[in-house]
Structures are given as C-alpha cells and as structure tokens.
Amino acid sequence: MKYSKNTLSRAIERNEFIPFYQPIIDPLTYNVVGCEVLARWLKPSRGLVCASDFILDVEEHGLLELLTCKLLRNMMMDLDRASSSFPSGFRVNLNVNVSLLNHENFSTYLVIINEELRRLNFSLIAEITERENIANFPEAKAIFRNMAVQGINFAIDDFGTKFANFRLVDVVKAKTLKLDKLFVNNIGDEDLERLMIKAITTAHAHGAKVIAEGIETSAQHEYAKKMNVDFVQGYLHGSPMPFELFHYRLSHPSRRYNQYMRAADYEHTYG
Ligand code: G
Numbered sequence: 570m571k572y573s574k575n576t577l578s579r580a581i582e583r584n585e586f587i588p589f590y591q592p593i594i595d596p597l598t599y600n601v602v603g604c605e606v607l608a609r610w611l612k613p614s615r616g617l618v619c620a621s622d623f624i625l626d627v628e629e630h631g632l633l634e635l636l637t638c639k640l641l642r643n644m645m646m647d648l649d650r651a652s653s654s655f656p657s658g659f660r661v662n663l664n665v666n667v668s669l670l671n672h673e674n675f676s677t678y679l680v681i682i683n684e685e686l687r688r689l690n691f692s693l694i695a696e697i698t699e700r701e702n703i704a705n706f707p708e709a710k711a712i713f714r715n716m717a718v719q720g721i722n723f724a725i726d727d728f729g730t731k732f733a734n735f736r737l738v739d740v741v742k743a744k745t746l747k748l749d750k751l752f753v754n755n756i757g758d759e760d761l762e763r764l765m766i767k768a769i770t771t772a773h774a775h776g777a778k779v780i781a782e783g784i785e786t787s788a789q790h791e792y793a794k795k796m797n798v799d800f801v802q803g804y805l806h807g808s809p810m811p812f813e814l815f816h817y818r819l820s821h822p823s824r825r826y827n828q829y830m831r832a833a834d835y836e837h838t839y840g
C-alpha cells in the first residue's frame with residue numbers, strides 16, 4: 570500500500586482532492602455536450618496526482634464515500650456558479666463505485682445532487698465500472714432499479730473489458746454505453762469491430778447513447794464517426810482539466826482540433 574489511512578484522511582480534510590473535467594463531444598458538430606468528472610489529488614509536495622495512483626488505497630482504507638462526497642460538493646460549487654453558460658441538458662458523467670450504492674447515506678446524497686443538477690439544467694449520468702463480477706445479480710438489480718426510480722441515469726464504463734458486458738447493461742438498465750478505448754486502439758481487428766457494431770446497434774435499439782473513449786487521433790475520430798457513435802471523448806478533444814480551463818474552452822468553441830491545448834501534453838505538464 571502506498572498511502573496510509575492517516576495521509577489520505579488528512580488530504581481529504583484539507584480538501585486536496587478536486588474535480589477535473591474532460592469534454593465529451595458531438596463528433597459531427599464538435600460541440601461540447603458534456604463532461605466526465607475525474608478526481609485529482611493536488612498534493613502540495615508532489616503536484617497533481619491521477620486517480621489511478623490513489624483510488625485503490627482510498628477504497629482499501631474505507632475512505633471512498635467521504636472522498637466522493639467531498640468531490641461532488643466541489644463539483645457542485647464549480648457548476649453552480651457557472652451554470653448559466655452551459656447549454657441545457659449538458660451531461661455530467663460521474664464515476665460511481667457500485668459498492669457505494671449500498672450505503673444509504675451515499676445513495677441519498679447522490680439523489681440530492683441529481684436533483685440539484687437537474688434544477689440547474691444539467692443531466693447527471695452515473696458511470697459504473699465493474700472490475701469484478703457483481704456477486705449477487707438479483708440484489709444488484711434491485712439496487713439499480715431503486716436508483717432509477719429515484720431518477721438516476723446510469724452508464725456502463727469501459728464496455729468491452731472484464732465484466733462490462735451485455736449482462737451488466739441489463740442489470741443496470743444503462744442509458745449510455747462507454748466503449749473502452751480498446752476499440753479505437755485496434756482499428757482493423759475484425760472481432761472487435763463486430764462486437765463494437767453489435768454494442769452500438771443494440772444500444773441504439775434500446776434508445777441508449779454510445780460514447781467512444783480514448784480518441785487520440787483524427788483517424789480514430791473518423792472511425793468512431795463512421796461507426797455511428799453518438800459522442801466521443803479523448804485527448805484529441807481535451808484531457809481532464811481544471812474547471813476554469815474547461816469553462817473557458819466551452820465558451821470559446823472551435824471546429825479545429827487542439828485549438829486551445831494539445832490535451833495530452835497538458836496532462837503531462839502536471840504528471
Ligand atoms: O475508466 P475511465 O474511463 O473513467 O478512465 C478515465 C481516464 O482515462 C482518465 O483518468 C483520463 O485521464 C484517461 N483518458 C482520458 N482520455 C484518454 C485518451 O484519449 N487516451 C488515454 N490513454 N487515456 C485517456
């Protein structure tokens with residue numbers, strides 16, 4: 570384990586975890602139609618730390634609920650003060666750990682955040698990542714049904730990897746599918762392309778939207794467009810960035826790629 574419980578608790582207390590925002594784009598118009606909210610640790614001694622570096626330790630120490638709630642509160646402060654400049658229905662994608670939905674306090678908090686966002690004309694989408702198979706499907710179905718009744722929309726993250734498959738889509742009744750970057754990284758692989766076409770047509774037949782993730786080149790962008798995905802996300806269009814920059818980018822739209830930042834470079838300057 571890299572970080573002690575003490576270190577992480579103190580960092581949470583000091584509000585060192587802040588939301589970064591990565592644009593989600595309409596591939597036809599290049600309009601920014603939403604964002605994914607991602608946790609970053611602004612560590613005084615080390616600069617910016619990515620979620621993959623600390624999130625497992627946070628979970629292990631039982632601090633995920635506290636961290637997520639703090640992150641959501643910071644996000645609400647960002648979005649609240651700038652809400653009038655966002656188009657109506659702007660999608661706000663959050664990563665939500667399935668285990669947290671079992672906690673009554675957390676699910677109640679998520680429902681409140683959802684309602685607050687709706688009042689500001691944002692549309693919240695809870696991204697579910699399933700790295701392990703859900704142990705008890707009937708129970709999981711009940712939890713997701715209950716959250717859906719309370720107005721929460723779900724997305725399946727990293728579709729095509731591990732347990733993010735059609736069975737999970739059914740359990741979650743997902744309205745959005747996020748295709749893992751595996752697909753655009755392997756253009757020309759016929760098996761993957763068949764699975765991708767099946768995922769997209771199945772999603773569309775059920776009225777669900779599809780996001781292609783990990784778009785880094787214009788060839789990948791064109792491929793995603795040809796495959797009929799609804800939205801794209803990736804370094805080509807912008808890496809996760811602080812709210813001020815995201816807001817600036819939104820209010821200075823451009824049809825050209827990389828007008829304001831070579832996104833991956835930007836992420837690396839913090840590394
Ligand atoms: O699992 P999830 O899809 O939530 O992961 C999002 C992570 O992927 C973010 O931390 C972000 O930094 C990273 N990411 C975003 N866009 C790209 C991209 O175009 N290429 C790669 N390799 N990673 C990306």
Ligand code: MN
Pocket residue numbers: 605664696726
């Ligand atoms: Mn995600």
